[in-house]
Amino acid sequence: MHNSLTFGNLLDDAALFSLEHQLHLQEVLGDHSWHADLQQPLFGFTGDHTITCTGFHLLGSAAPGPGTWLWAWANPSGFPDAVVAAATGLRDFGHQHGIPELVSPEVPFAALPGSPTQPHLAAGLITEAAKAVTGMWTSYQGDAGGGTRAAFLVEHPDFRLPAPEPTRVMSVVQQGLTGLALHDRRRALHSYATRRGLGADFARDQARLSGPGFEALLEFDQLGRLSSIKATLSRP
Incomplete structure (x- = not known):
């Protein structure tokens, strides 16, 4: 099969939008603890804000011992179909597009971009790719014991992003393009x-980003790295 979509493409596609969702999640939750009952199924948070998720999806777990990611649909413990439906859909997508990371029941950390050694980093990569496919943008990692990290996609109205705000948008863009390990920043x-x-026009080594109340000119160097951002706010 000719494959025009790669795991790395999915990471780039998810990166900035996912970053903004995770920043928003931190602001919504504040200090918190999490709890889940996969058989009910039930997932929620307590602390500064008590939230019972309207939906959640177990993607899988990353374990330090074997140094592998195990997809939820391949876990021998077994989970309700509704809990692993998103993970199963990702496997089907992986078969369709020839993306081995989404198809292999168990994925070695070393097979992931950057060869991460820590479970939370490996789980993070899988989760980012999952967001680009599922269109569910808020995720949470939980301690599953023994250093293993379980990765979830979580849903609740409070997790939805507010309308774009110039300062936040530019912060996300700068933080994402300079701080994340991206394959293709454009x-x-x-x-x-x-x-x-938002509006985005690309020409050679420049991109013009525009939205409610702002416009920004971004310049990239010969290696595709962000070299400068010049933003202006529109008068109301």
């Missing part, structure tokens, strides 16, 4: 702009 920026409802 692709990442275009994906974010599309999903956030």
Whole structure:
């Protein structure tokens, strides 16, 4: 099969939009603890804000012992179909597009981009790719014991992003393009702009990003790295 979509593409597609969702999640939850009952099924948070998720999806777990990611649909413990439906859908997508990381029941950390050695980093990569496929953008990692990290996609109205705000958008763009391990920063920026409802025009080594109340000119160097951002706010 000719494969025009890669795991790395999915990471770039998810990067900035996912980052903004995770920043928003931190603000919504504050200090918190989490609890889950996979058989009910039930997932929620207590602390500064008590939230019972309207939906959640177990993607799988990353374990330090074997140094592998185990997809939820391949876990011998077995889980309700509704809990692993998103993970199962990702496996089907992986078969369709020839993406081995989504298809293999158990994925070695070393087979993931950057060869992470820590479970939370490996789980994070899988989760980012999952977001780009499922369109569910808020995730949570929980301690499953023994250093193992369980990864979930979680849903609740409070987790939805507010309307784009210039300062937050520019912070996300700068933090994401300079701090995340991206394969193609232009692709990442275009994906974010599309999903956030922003304008994005690309010409050679420049990109012009626009949205409610702002416009920004971004410049990239010969290696595709962000070299400068010049933003201006629109008068009301």
